[in-house]
Amino acid sequence: MKRVLVTGGAGFVGSNIAFALKEHYENIEVVVLDNLLRRGSEGNLADLESRGISFIHGDVRLPDDLRKVGKIDFLVECSAEPSVLAGSDGSPGYVIQTNLNGAVNCAEYCREQNAGLLFLSTSRVYAIEQLKILNFSEGKSRFEISEKQECFGLSKNGVSEDCSITGFKSFYGASKMAAELVLEEYKCLFDWPVIVNRCGLIAGPGQFGKADQGIMSFWMHAHMQKKSLKYIGFNGTGKQVRDAVHIKDLVRLIIYQMENPEKFQDGVFNVGGGQDSSFSLLELTTMCQEISGNKVEVGQELGERYADIPIYVSDMKKLKSVCDWKNELYIEDILQDVYNWLLDRQ
Ligand SMILES: NC(=O)c1ccc[n+]([C@@H]2O[C@H](COP(=O)([O-])OP(=O)(O)OC[C@H]3O[C@@H](n4cnc5c(N)ncnc54)[C@H](O)[C@@H]3O)[C@@H](O)[C@H]2O)c1
The missing domain is CATH 3.40.50.720 (NAD(P)-binding Rossmann-like Domain)
Incomplete structure (x- = not known):
């Protein structure tokens, strides 16, 4: 693993993954891209910098922002509007564009780079x-x-993963589910590693x-x-x-998955x-x-x-x-x- 991009990497999960990757691998370059939408994420920037992690102020909705990052081996997609209430006020544009279009842009970027992709989905995909x-x-x-x-x-x-996904699930759940479906197509057609974790609460x-x-x-x-x-x-x-799940346990799993992607290609995994x-x-x-x-x-x-x-x-x-x-x-x-x-x- 030489160069890894963590999208949404100034957020809770993303920053913890970025820190752990930097700690785990001696010669890795970790780049974080985030639009700092989430209040509090800006508070992680000093910590990222002090650990030698580069920060790019960018938006996953914009493919050119991703391309600015350059060559990568792996992308961990942690950017999201993660609230189940998002869009319930009648304006679901942002949650759909970030969670679905953003994930698709990440997949497209990984295809161009021949880089692996790990996507953090949610238990909210179930109906x-x-x-x-x-x-x-x-x-x-x-x-x-x-x-x-x-x-x-x-x-x-x-x-379990066999639970039905057919039916109402919130814009958050629906946008993540739609992204999962598109990623499945990328995985099958282009034959490169795509790992999808359907996470319950992470804390x-x-x-x-x-x-x-x-x-x-x-x-x-x-x-x-x-x-x-x-x-x-x-x-x-x-x-x-x-x-x-404790963030430390999740990060431990993610590093293992990035090192052994072939074990996680059969569908999605509840975590x-x-x-x-x-x-x-x-x-x-x-x-x-x-x-x-x-x-x-x-x-x-x-x-x-x-x-x-x-x-x-x-x-x-x-x-x-x-x-x-x-x-x-x-x-x-x-x-x-x-x-x-x-x-x-x-
Ligand atoms: N925290 C949980 O309990 C939980 C549970 C299940 C799944 N997840 C998933 O894990 C991932 C990380 O969640 P989190 O808890 O760290 O959330 P978070 O809000 O702390 O982090 C998300 C980050 O994405 C950034 N972001 C938002 N829109 C963006 C955009 N358009 N472009 C670039 N960056 C953008 C935000 O500024 C934020 O820093 C999300 O995909 C979320 O759906 C989280």
């Missing part, structure tokens, strides 16, 4: 109505997935959380600042469940924390209280939020059948690391 069919019961602190499931792709381990140090993206960081920050929070939808109980690294908002509140020492008021909003789902947990059987990767860090580790990072930044 919402399908995810809502998952049988679950209401436990004391969370919704719990039932043993018995009746639909293809759903099991007590969560959601850890370096994430500038918002209510609609980066929930662990957002929740912990609110506790540290003693700001009130709300449980939205699902009767305001806070029992909705997600799984989370997440799985059942062992899952949590409900209610449980998150308790953990944040314990770590920060602060208790904040958590109100209720009964109306369900656009495109929300009661449970998402990644079933990673397929990923684990092709490699030995497994999560080494779990919810408590992630939250502690987020707390330490926020404390440091205060």
Whole structure:
């Protein structure tokens, strides 16, 4: 690996990948391209520079911005409008152009360069109505997935790649899904490595959380600042469940995938924390209280939020059948690391 481009590389995931690549390989040149749309990303520029990573202010929607980068061996596409609420205000132009056209521009650039491509997709590609069919019961602190499931792709381990993608899924999910479909064509026709990871929640140090993206960081920050929070939808109980992968675990997987692309050419791969690294908002509140020492008021909003789902947990059987990767860090580790990072930044 001589020269790698990380698009969206000033963001949470991209910057962590750029740092890790620079650390892992002695003679690598890492270039980051980002339009700095996400607030907070500009805060990573000094760190990138201090580690010898070049930064280009550019936009994946513009093919010429990518071409300015020159020769590369691999591209990790982390640029995105990553909010599930994006476009729900009636203006989906940006989310579609960045997540779909941007990814296609990256693929085209990789084809020209004969470079490998790793694309970060999302669990949000699965149809919402399908995810809502998952049988679950209401436990004391969370919704719990039932043993018995009746639909293809759903099991007590969560959601697998076989789950249906047909149906409403948000502009975020739809634009990522459309990009996945185009990348599949590039992979088949041009026979070069394209790896697609469908990620559940990714969390850890370096994430500038918002209510609609980066929930662990957002929740912990609110506790540290003693700001009130709300449980939205699902009767305001806070029992909705997600799984989370620590950014360090994800980066470890990505480096392995870049080194062994041939193992990951058969379709797409769910990547997440799985059942062992899952949590409900209610449980998150308790953990944040314990770590920060602060208790904040958590109100209720009964109306369900656009495109929300009661449970998402990644079933990673397929990923684990092709490699030995497994999560080494779990919810408590992630939250502690987020707390330490926020404390440091205060
Ligand atoms: N963080 C998660 O929980 C999560 C979960 C699943 C998938 N993903 C995917 O992982 C990738 C990285 O997400 P993240 O959490 O780091 O988000 P992020 O918002 O922190 O990073 C995205 C970066 O892309 C940049 N960007 C946006 N539009 C751009 C454009 N048109 N041209 C160039 N740069 C642009 C932003 O400025 C930002 O720095 C995304 O593709 C996202 O969909 C993230």
